[in-house]
Amino acid sequence: MEAKDLHxxxxxxxxxxxxxxxxxxxxxxxxxxxxxxxxxxxxxTYTVLKRLCERGLFETADGVVTAKVTQHEFDxxxxxxxxxxxxxxxxxxxxxxxxxxxxxKPEEVAELKALIDAME
Numbered sequence: 001m002e003a004k005d006l007h008x009x010x011x012x013x014x015x016x017x018x019x020x021x022x023x024x025x026x027x028x029x030x031x032x033x034x035x036x037x038x039x040x041x042x043x044x045t046y047t048v049l050k051r052l053c054e055r056g057l058f059e060t061a062d063g064v065v066t067a068k069v070t071q072h073e074f075d076x077x078x079x080x081x082x083x084x085x086x087x088x089x090x091x092x093x094x095x096x097x098x099x100x101x102x103x104x105k106p107e108e109v110a111e112l113k114a115l116i117d118a119m120e
Contacts, residue, residue: 006078014038015048019058020071027063 008016018033019025025033030049034040040048049065052058057069069077087093095112104112 006074006081011038012048012052015045016052016057016074017071019049019052019065020067023058023067024064027060027065030065 015034015038018037019030022029022033027046027049031042031045034045035042038044049058049060053060057067057074058065059068060066083089083091083094087097
């Protein structure tokens with residue numbers, strides 16, 4: 001997935017979350033879900049669906065929308081891109097910036113240590 005495909009505007013993100021929560025979902029059901037949750041018309045739903053299908057997140061076949069990329073995979077790729085672009089790929093630099101001025105709770109420290117141990 002290309003970097004440009006990882007950026008979602010607020011409306012696209014809400015739409016994607018609806019798809020991820022309901023996939024596989026028929027386009028008819030998706031239109032109804034978007035009408036309820038986002039107050040969108042059918043044409044808006046189809047326009048955003050087409051855009052996100054072109055970007056490789058979802059696909060439609062026989063009127064059914066499925067996810068080509070899970071929400072977890074997407075969020076992971078976005079996180080990796082963010083750390084790469086903003087912190088030169090340095091996870092320690094990201095953690096230092098994220099925790100600057102904050103006091104970590106003992107359970108947070110233990111969780112971070114467990115993650116590090118698991119990665120060694």
